[in-house]
Amino acid sequence: MELLLNKSGKKVILLGNEAIVRGALEEGVNFVSTYPGTPASEIGDTFFKIAKTELPFMEAKVKKRTKSSSPSKIQNFYFEYSTNEKVALEAGIGASFSGLKTLVAMKNFGLNVALDTLFPFLYTGTKGPTVIIVADDPSCHSSAQSEENSRFVALATHIPVLEPSDPQECKDFTKLAFQISEKFKIPVMIRTTTRVAHQKMPVKLGELKKTPSVKGDFVKDPKRFVTLPPRVLEMKSELLGKIKKIQEFSEKSKINQIYRLPKSIDWSSRMGIITSGVSYLYVREALKELNLDLPVLKLGFFYPLPERRIKNFINPPAGGLKKVLVVEELEPHLEKEIERLAKDVNCKLKVIGKELVPEVGELKPEIVTLAIAKFTNQKYQIPYTKYQIPFPKRFPQLCPGCPYWLVISAIKKAVDLKKVIFGGEIGCYMLFGNSPINLQDYLSCMGSSVGIAHGIMKASSFAKATEDKRKIITFVGDSSFFHAGIPALINTVFNKSNPLIIILENRTTAMTGHQPHPGAPIIPDGIKIEEIVRACGVKNLKAIDPINQKEFVATIKEFLNKKETSVIIAQRPCIQIKK
Amino acid sequence: MKRMTSQISNGVNQFNTLIVGTGGQGQITLLQILAEAALSEGYDVKTSELHGLSQRGGSVEVHIRFGKKIFSPLIPQGQADLIIGLEMQECLKATYFANPKTNFLINKHIVPIPLEKTLGEEEILNNLKKVSKNIFLIPAAEICQEKLGTSVVAGVYLISLSSFKNLIPIKPSSLLKAIKKIIPAKYLELNLKTFNLASNSEALK
Numbered sequence: 001m002e003l004l005l006n007k008s009g010k011k012v013i014l015l016g017n018e019a020i021v022r023g024a025l026e027e028g029v030n031f032v033s034t035y036p037g038t039p040a041s042e043i044g045d046t047f048f049k050i051a052k053t054e055l056p057f058m059e060a061k062v063k064k065r066t067k068s069s070s071p072s073k074i075q076n077f078y079f080e081y082s083t084n085e086k087v088a089l090e091a092g093i094g095a096s097f098s099g100l101k102t103l104v105a106m107k108n109f110g111l112n113v114a115l116d117t118l119f120p121f122l123y124t125g126t127k128g129p130t131v132i133i134v135a136d137d138p139s140c141h142s143s144a145q146s147e148e149n150s151r152f153v154a155l156a157t158h159i160p161v162l163e164p165s166d167p168q169e170c171k172d173f174t175k176l177a178f179q180i181s182e183k184f185k186i187p188v189m190i191r192t193t194t195r196v197a198h199q200k201m202p203v204k205l206g207e208l209k210k211t212p213s214v215k216g217d218f219v220k221d222p223k224r225f226v227t228l229p230p231r232v233l234e235m236k237s238e239l240l241g242k243i244k245k246i247q248e249f250s251e252k253s254k255i256n257q258i259y260r261l262p263k264s265i266d267w268s269s270r271m272g273i274i275t276s277g278v279s280y281l282y283v284r285e286a287l288k289e290l291n292l293d294l295p296v297l298k299l300g301f302f303y304p305l306p307e308r309r310i311k312n313f314i315n316p317p318a319g320g321l322k323k324v325l326v327v328e329e330l331e332p333h334l335e336k337e338i339e340r341l342a343k344d345v346n347c348k349l350k351v352i353g354k355e356l357v358p359e360v361g362e363l364k365p366e367i368v369t370l371a372i373a374k375f376t377n378q379k380y381q382i383p384y385t386k387y388q389i390p391f392p393k394r395f396p397q398l399c400p401g402c403p404y405w406l407v408i409s410a411i412k413k414a415v416d417l418k419k420v421i422f423g424g425e426i427g428c429y430m431l432f433g434n435s436p437i438n439l440q441d442y443l444s445c446m447g448s449s450v451g452i453a454h455g456i457m458k459a460s461s462f463a464k465a466t467e468d469k470r471k472i473i474t475f476v477g478d479s480s481f482f483h484a485g486i487p488a489l490i491n492t493v494f495n496k497s498n499p500l501i502i503i504l505e506n507r508t509t510a511m512t513g514h515q516p517h518p519g520a521p522i523i524p525d526g527i528k529i530e531e532i533v534r535a536c537g538v539k540n541l542k543a544i545d546p547i548n549q550k551e552f553v554a555t556i557k558e559f560l561n562k563k564e565t566s567v568i569i570a571q572r573p574c575i576q577i578k579k
Numbered sequence: 580m581k582r583m584t585s586q587i588s589n590g591v592n593q594f595n596t597l598i599v600g601t602g603g604q605g606q607i608t609l610l611q612i613l614a615e616a617a618l619s620e621g622y623d624v625k626t627s628e629l630h631g632l633s634q635r636g637g638s639v640e641v642h643i644r645f646g647k648k649i650f651s652p653l654i655p656q657g658q659a660d661l662i663i664g665l666e667m668q669e670c671l672k673a674t675y676f677a678n679p680k681t682n683f684l685i686n687k688h689i690v691p692i693p694l695e696k697t698l699g700e701e702e703i704l705n706n707l708k709k710v711s712k713n714i715f716l717i718p719a720a721e722i723c724q725e726k727l728g729t730s731v732v733a734g735v736y737l738i739s740l741s742s743f744k745n746l747i748p749i750k751p752s753s754l755l756k757a758i759k760k761i762i763p764a765k766y767l768e769l770n771l772k773t774f775n776l777a778s779n780s781e782a783l784k
């Protein structure tokens with residue numbers, strides 16, 4: 001694996017996510033936890049691969065693999081796929097409290113799941129330096145439920161947030177994040193987006209840090225780790241104090257910088273651009289295309305913002321700018337901050353952002369070029385647009401041979417599709433919502449299909465006895481079931497409603513790249529879903545291989561008429577892992 | 580045929596390649612090979628690709644840009660120098676990135692779209708010709724199937740051809756080196772045969 005070359009100064013082509021891994025290794029990371037989710041998955045997958053491979057300079061172990069490794073080897077880092085992102089973060093916090101250098105990776109929706117745990121972590125702070133990677137997906141290339149902008153979490157929790165724009169910065173910012181965390185005893189978040197996480201470029205390698213044996217040790221220190229009133233309010237004051245100090249650090253940091261073409265900054269136009277993340281690359285591309293020379297302030301810190309640097313930019317000694325263009329994807333967080341800062345130093349400044357830069361969908365170089373052209377009153381048209389030709393759209397499909405086709409086939413044989421509501425969520429089975437299947441009447445986040453089904457059943461339970469009662473079939477994948485489906489199942493049983501829940505047990509986390517999960521770990525003897533469901537008090541329960549269509553159809557028909565919660569576990573491995 | 584002399588003589592300020600097809604046709608491997616080859620020739624490189632949901636048999640496009648200094652990982656609209664189409668219908672979508680000078684190197688291969696009217700070869704070519712006259716339709720899948728017993732290497736055949744026929748400013752020797760680096764040992768022999776097959780191709784003469 002070229003990623004692991006111990007040649008400082010050599011340039012190798014890395015994916016943004018791989019560069020994050022390399023940055024963590026150069027800092028000597030000890031503990032890594034994650035739940036897979038595109039576009040963050042390759043971070044965990046790369047650590048997983050490294051942990052499985054025996055390497056001359058680094059011996060790592062995967063969970064439950066200790067037997068085969070000789071006891072004399074130094075364990076330089078521990079890696080796990082956790083059950084969900086909240087648990088991944090909690091594992092990371094435990095490691096940090098025990099003094100380990102820790103990295104936790106997830107996609108944006110995972111951050112929502114982990115949020116309850118994240119808030120108090122800012123209050124306690126870290127012991128071992130801790131970096132949390134969160135990947136957003138503007139344009140929802142691989143995200144069904146919303147076009148989330150995770151920056152909000154900085155404002156809510158006070159977690160410092162860095163935004164790299166390319167793989168080199170992914171590596172450099174990861175290292176910097178560890179250093180900030182070490183210095184200020186606070187977790188630091190790196191926010192990427194699809195076009196950063198899945199961008200490749202030659203990355204200059206640094207020295208791989210060979211850390212000594214990493215034995216974590218939790219030393220009791222309730223004042224530090226226990227968030228209880230009234231201490232919790234003191235902790236909040238301490239947190240705000242840290243943020244003030246980090247803001248000073250941010251003011252001096254080189255990752256917030258003014259770029260100019262060619263040499264000295266030309267303020268004569270009295271216009272400027274403020275940007276961050278991948279948008280910065282589009283800005284540079286656009287300025288080249290338009291042959292323009294405008295000062296560009298690139299912000300590596302999203303939180304805390306280097307306010308003095310921004311004020312100096314919009315109000316340079318040469319005279320205040322007349323207008324500034326803020327180029328950012330999704331919601332106008334920077335734009336609002338800059339409007340606020342301008343009130344102090346340059347109240348006449350025109351701050352232009354979402355007026356020219358769309359709030360929905362990712363940015364592209366040509367969108368930014370058009371925005372800058374309008375901003376600078378240049379006449380510009382994208383050349384060659386007249387050649388756009390209509391084309392047939394090709395949507396993602398379930399693989400040929402996917403066991404889910406058998407489930408769909410059984411459902412179509414068993415019920416009147418018009419009379420049954422179909423509940424869905426995140427996983428390959430969300431493709432049930434596409435033609436020609438069309439078996440999704442609602443679709444939301446992981447685990448939610450069961451929770452929402454219960455609410456719909458309860459709502460319709462108040463119908464008159466003469467009316468047709470609602471019937472629901474809801475789908476949940478095995479990895480999703482472990483992730484967030486279990487509490488919803490318990491609620492359904494506890495509060496007594498009767499949806500038919502089909503757990504699609506394909507023995508992998510298929511959509512994100514076939515990662516293991518608690519029911520199908522790397523070594524056999526996973527946790528049995530059937531036993532969990534039974535323990536939750538579900539009486540109408542059958543585990544069936546959907547290849548047995550007759551039995552599957554009969555069971556659907558039977559269970560749909562039950563007065564209590566019913567569960568069918570459709571057991572057949574994903575076609576991709578069967579090979 | 581037209582050669583890419585303009586870009587090459589300029590020392591390649593910038594060269595933009597788009598590879599389109601459907602999920603599972605190996606676009607990311609082709610991206611890696613071209614990126615490695617460009618890096619070995621001393622260029623700056625930026626690429627963009629998609630993973631996860633978008634790969635499940637849907638449309639997949641990957642961008643490879645190289646030159647003196649590359650900023651955006653995405654090719655700006657209308658600025659592709661070379662579009663490699665692993666599937667014919669997907670080339671129509673790619674016209675977003677094309678201009679009259681764009682070279683299209685297309686695998687003669689059509690994957691039907693469920694519930695959609697599949698467009699025929701002629702209809703696709705007629706539409707593409709409205710954009711660029713430089714359209715090279717190669718029965719790559721058929722050639723590879725016939726000579727090598729599998730069409731899975733059609734993409735490697737096409738990128739090799741693009742190098743031998745100067746449709747991309749990358750030397751065949753650099754490409755060969757990159758293939759050896761990127762392709763796992765298990766499949767290397769097949770891919771080297773593909774490379775050689777492309778070197779002897781009578782196409783585009």
